Amino acid sequence: MTHSLPPLYLSHGSPMIAIERSPASDFLDRLGPVIDRTFGRPRAVLVVSPHSATRTPMVMAGARHEAIHDFGGFPDALYQQRYSTAGAPLLAADVAQRLVKVGLNAQAVDASGLDHGIWTVLKRAWPDASIPVVPLTLVPNWTPAQQWAVGAALADLADDGVLIIGSGSLTHNLRRFFGERPSADAPVSPDVAAFQDWIRQRGAACDWPALFDYRRQAPHAAQQHPTDEHWLPYYIAAGAGGETQPAVRIHASVDAGILAMDGYAFGPQAARLAEALG
Template sequence: MMPSYFFAHGAPSIVLEDNEYTKLLKQFKDNNPRPKAIVIFSAHWEENVQTVSAAKTYETIYDFGGFQDELYQMTYPAQSDRVLVDQIQNLFSKYGVDNVRNETRGLDHGAWAVLKLLYPDADIPVIALSVNRYLSNEQQYEIGKALEELREQDVLIIGSGGTVHNLRKLNWQSEAVDGWAEQFDNWIQSKLEAWDTAALFQYRDLAPHAGEAVPTSEHFIPLLLAMGTGDSARNAQLLHRSYQYGNLSLSCWQFN
């Protein structure tokens, strides 16, 4: 069964960087089986109803400002897969998840920056999925669980977001890691490895410094979505964790 993953996408400039985290992403295609298709939940696509992308060829959305000019020249012209779109919508409906499709939206940087590092040739079909911050954490997990069987069909499922993601707390010059960010991530790690969903669903009340680490939930949600796709085996493995700008968490979790 194809593992599923959570990748932190950091700042948009991550696609231009050379560090241990980007090396892991760049080497991913050489160290793992090639997927038939990729399904990716992006923190930067928020909708009140679960939305499934179905554009024939994706435009590249530059949903950021003030970064290197080179970023605005990058494209990721992946194509969708209408058969897989239908299957995903059917699975959502089967699990009681209201859903619609969008045939015009391109890929935001939460999707294309990660995919550009993983599969730079954009030659694998991609289905982007929205997130909804107004659902409960239990509902987020169930949405991921609805797609679990796709992993048996060599479909790679990715949640793209960030566990510690507070732009107001960033120190762009800092090389030291803020203790509160590590404490939050350590708590999350312990609960993921124990598959303690009861605690994770209440992370805002139980985790240290949750308010600082997750001021708004859209970047954390993809972790729960990816976790839900591993419900049968319930095995979580941390492949990487580092920080930029004092507290911006760059982590990779594998679920299988």
């Protein structure tokens, strides 16, 4: 067993992923046990989600975290879901110090709570809620290169048993989704497939300059991400993996033909995780 863990970018999509079956939820159900068997259970999980956004990075140092139901209009069964887990105040302080050392105006705050971009993913992967969690807020107006710098500052944590997760969605055009109202089994839209494939190819080639410039270079980028907060956590996970390590796609699926739910692993252990997942 090794405690060097591959940083991850995971698509969470709709909060209904917590209670509905889909290829993406089935993948998350497998992911936690595979990580435990392959690397050993993480000593903590550090998660960045677009649903906790601040002007500067804030690390939530609460001793205990509960699921926040930060959404509306869903079935009652979703609001009955709970996820209660320990925090890691000392790790949170360490994370903030690491960011400050590289010139980022970060701070650890005595705050608690897991937004749905965090708890829905963790509830599928580790339903027993036995791993301490440290939420790190996203600064949504920072560039991909700035997000990368956040991840790079935290890279050493992956060698100390901390699983770094950027939670988002590979594509996230909700106006289109609610406007078109596609069926659950709708065929994948060609523009979505083109975007998925471009991301996979550029990541496999370690073409980080192109990925930093994705809004100009990726096909149909603006259509996939009218605003890019659900995509930016990718760069934090990738930065933690290092510039010489390719991005390895560990899951690919599309909900309703529009919402791509791909997952990626980064760093020296990424290929090992992909192999373990089969």
